Amino acid sequence: MxxxxxxxxxxxxxxxxxxxxxxxxxxxxxxxxxxxxxxxxxxxxxxxxxxxxxxxxxxxxxxxxxxxxxxxxxxxxxxxxxxxxxxxxxxxxxxxxxxxxxxxxxxxxxxxxxxxSCETCKMFENKQQKETLIPHEVPDRPWARVGTDLCKIDFLESTKPKTVIRKLRALFARYGIPDTVISDNGLQFSCNEFAKFATEWEFDHKTSSPTYPQSNGEAEQAVKSACERDS
Ligand SMILES: [Zn+2]
Known part of the structure; x- marks a missing residue:
């Protein structure tokens, strides 16, 4: 064997x-x-x-x-x-x-x-810090701001799984695939289609409890703007 x-x-x-x-x-x-x-x-x-x-x-x-x-x-x-x-x-x-x-x-x-000691990751990090110092500047790379480990996505509950996946695919292709995607417990995220998407694109999918702290409103807004631009 x-x-x-x-x-x-x-x-x-x-x-x-x-x-x-x-x-x-x-x-x-x-x-x-x-x-x-x-x-x-x-x-x-x-x-x-x-x-x-x-x-x-x-x-x-x-x-x-x-x-x-x-x-x-x-x-x-x-x-x-x-x-x-x-x-x-x-x-x-x-x-x-x-x-x-x-x-x-x-x-x-x-x-x-x-x-x-990865130079690419270091550059990415520096860019994030720089952006934090200039809070009103519109980030040109929202994904960088959200971070590579965590990305919070906020979609309308009525959005269909296919639409969500299509939007995410476009975002990932443009800004890179995050490690973790946190979503609410909406049906579009709990379906098999989304689980398959997570496996194929190799990210972790976590659903937040209703009390999940809104720790990074700005990052969330950045992703939202990106989603709106891409839609
Ligand atoms: Zn790296």
């Missing part, structure tokens, strides 16, 4: 080749195939980081897995981080995406650091 990695065949081949050149992963593979020592202290030091979850580790066609997640050789980690952060989604979204199919020791902090 070959485990499934959501990647192209050439990418999987790449992981296989780089695994063969990765000293730690070769030691790990030998340890897995020969059986783990009973005690942690008898484990080869390069395999020690994996000792606590040794039962989850398998080898399939020269690729190591932790559960369903492929263990990525050191030389491919930057490449993988670029991929999970390709649309400059926030740390939470990038980590979620990575955790679905990738693993390496320290992946969480590697990805966090990688995104914290």
């Amino acid at each position: 070959v485990k499934y990695l959501p990647m192209t065949e050439s990418r999987v081949k790449d992981i296989n080749l780089h695994t063969q050149d990765d000293e730690s992963l070769q030691v790990l593979q030998t340890t897995v195939l020969h059986g783990w020592p009973i005690k942690r202290e008898d484990t080869p030091s390069l395999a020690k980081p994996y000792f606590d979850f040794r039962d989850e580790i398998t080898v399939e066609d020269g690729i190591l897995f932790r559960g369903e997640r492929g263990i990525i050789p050191r030389t491919l980690r930057i490449d993988m981080m670029q991929r999970v952060h390709s649309s400059h989604i926030g740390i939470g979204g990038s980590l979620r995406r990575a955790k679905e199919c990738l693993y390496w020791p320290g992946m969480h902090s590697d990805i966090t650091q990688y995104i914290q």
Whole structure:
């Protein structure tokens, strides 16, 4: 049985080749195939980081897995981080995406650091700060103002799901896909069509309770203006 990695065949081949050149992963593979020592202290030091979850580790066609997640050789980690952060989604979204199919020791902090030093995200952030200092200036990129992690959308309750999705698609295509979309509990958001849209475009959809604090009225207004312009 070959485990499934959501990647192209050439990418999987790449992981296989780089695994063969990765000293730690070769030691790990030998340890897995020969059986783990009973005690942690008898484990080869390069395999020690994996000792606590040794039962989850398998080898399939020269690729190591932790559960369903492929263990990525050191030389491919930057490449993988670029991929999970390709649309400059926030740390939470990038980590979620990575955790679905990738693993390496320290992946969480590697990805966090990688995104914290991302030049594109920094530029985006500076722009937001600048705009906050000039409150009456009309933002030319409302999405930047709303932020990449959170976007609040306010639509008329009577709007049909198709219309909402069409409007959002146009907005996302123009300003980028946010990590999270918060909406009210309107029917157009609770339907299957919207859930499918969220899966396809890879954002989290949360519905707010009626008491959800209106913390960022200005951002909301910015999105509204964008929606009006695009409609
Ligand atoms: Zn970025």
